[in-house]
Amino acid sequence: MAAGAHRRLCVSRLAGPVTGKLTLNPWLVKAPRDCIDYVILHELCHLKEHNHSPRFFKLLDRHMPAWRQRKARLDELAEIILNA
Numbered sequence: 001m002a003a004g005a006h007r008r009l010c011v012s013r014l015a016g017p018v019t020g021k022l023t024l025n026p027w028l029v030k031a032p033r034d035c036i037d038y039v040i041l042h043e044l045c046h047l048k049e050h051n052h053s054p055r056f057f058k059l060l061d062r063h064m065p066a067w068r069q070r071k072a073r074l075d076e077l078a079e080i081i082l083n084a
């Protein structure tokens, strides 16, 4: 994944397994529900895999086979929302 794409995507952040808090960037509330679900799953997968290794994407594939479409939509929306 390109660095720019990941920067846009990682608008969410896990505070860590100690607190179990997941912080979502406020602009995400404007995104469709399936895109938000994808971001949450992305962050949850980072609990197990801390980088974007092939194992990370395998994990995403297992839990959300259509994640690529959701991510593509989110990337498009990010451009529109963040540049508004």
Ligand SMILES: [Zn+2]
Binding pocket: 006, 010, 042, 046, 052
């Ligand atoms: Zn990530």
